[in-house]
Each structure stands twice: as C-alpha cells, then as structure tokens.
Amino acid sequence: MTTRATLPMGNEGLCVVADQGPECVTVRLRGTCDLTTSNVIARFLSGLHASVTGSAVPTVVVNMEEVSFMNSASIKSFVDWVGEVRRLEAKKRYRVVFRTNRQFAWQRRSLEAIRRFAPELVSLEISL
Numbered sequence: 001m002t003t004r005a006t007l008p009m010g011n012e013g014l015c016v017v018a019d020q021g022p023e024c025v026t027v028r029l030r031g032t033c034d035l036t037t038s039n040v041i042a043r044f045l046s047g048l049h050a051s052v053t054g055s056a057v058p059t060v061v062v063n064m065e066e067v068s069f070m071n072s073a074s075i076k077s078f079v080d081w082v083g084e085v086r087r088l089e090a091k092k093r094y095r096v097v098f099r100t101n102r103q104f105a106w107q108r109r110s111l112e113a114i115r116r117f118a119p120e121l122v123s124l125e126i127s128l
Contacts, residue, residue: 016044024059025052030066038073045081058094064111065101065127075110082118099125 014031027048033041052060062078064070085093098114100107108126115122 014040016041018048020051020055020057023057024061025057026061026063028063028066032068033070033074035071035073038071038077041074042077042080045077046084049081049084052094053088053092056092059097060094061097061099063099064107065099067101067107068104070106070110075114079114079117082114082122085121086118093121096122097125098122099127102126 014029014033014037016027016029018025018027020026025048048060082096085096096118098107098111100111102108111124115124
C-alpha cells in the first residue's frame with residue numbers, strides 16, 4: 001500500500017505518506033495539523049486501521065519528525081485509533097511506534113500520554 005495525500009493548510013500544508021512492507025507499515029507526516037486537517041487525519045487513521053488489521057502487519061511506525069504542530073482534535077484522532085487497536089482481540093493487535101523530534105516539546109508530552117494509555121502497544125522513538 002502506498003498512499004500519498006497532500007492536504008492544504010495555510011502556508012505549510014500537511015503531507016501524509018504511507019508505505020506497507022511485509023513486517024511494517026510506515027506513515028510519514030510532514031507539516032502541521034489543525035482544524036482543517038483533523039477530520040482528514042481521523043479518516044486516514046480509520047482506513048489505516050482497517051488495512052492493517054486485514055493484512056496482519058505486526059507494526060505501524062508513525063514518523064512525526066517533521067510535524068511542527070498538532071491541535072488537540074488531531075491528537076484525539078490518534079488516541080481514538082490506539083483505542084481501536086486496544087479493543088481488538090489480542091492476536092489481532094498490532095504495535096504502534098511513534099518516531100518523534102526532540103525539538104518539538106508538544107510531541108514528547110502528547111505522545112507520551114498516548115503511550116501511557118496503551119503501554120503494551122505503543123512505544124516512542126526520539127530522534128533528531
């Protein structure tokens with residue numbers, strides 16, 4: 001699966017790219033997420049969840065290194081997505097790895113809260 005979508009938003013926009021390999025789906029986000037993109041993020045994560053559960057890929061890596069801002073509605077979409085993964089029966093669950101940028105304090109705070117919500121499923125990789 002390779003999906004490319006560029007979503008207009010202010011001067012920066014949001015770009016989402018997903019690539020599926022045999023062991024992992026990698027999602028790369030770049031730009032900013034605000035009210036104009038939060039519904040799109042929610043729909044994207046819903047479709048991603050359906051695709052991953054249908055293919056039995058064990059891990060999804062979400063690379064947020066180039067996301068400079070994310071509003072609370074978009075963060076809630078990620079919480080809802082992880083909640084959906086938690087509600088799967090154990091053998092169908094997959095791991096979620098958030099790759100973050102240490103320069104953006106909001107990532108550390110928000111994504112750590114999501115990790116604590118589902119520590120058995122979510123991990124953080126701090127880079128840059």
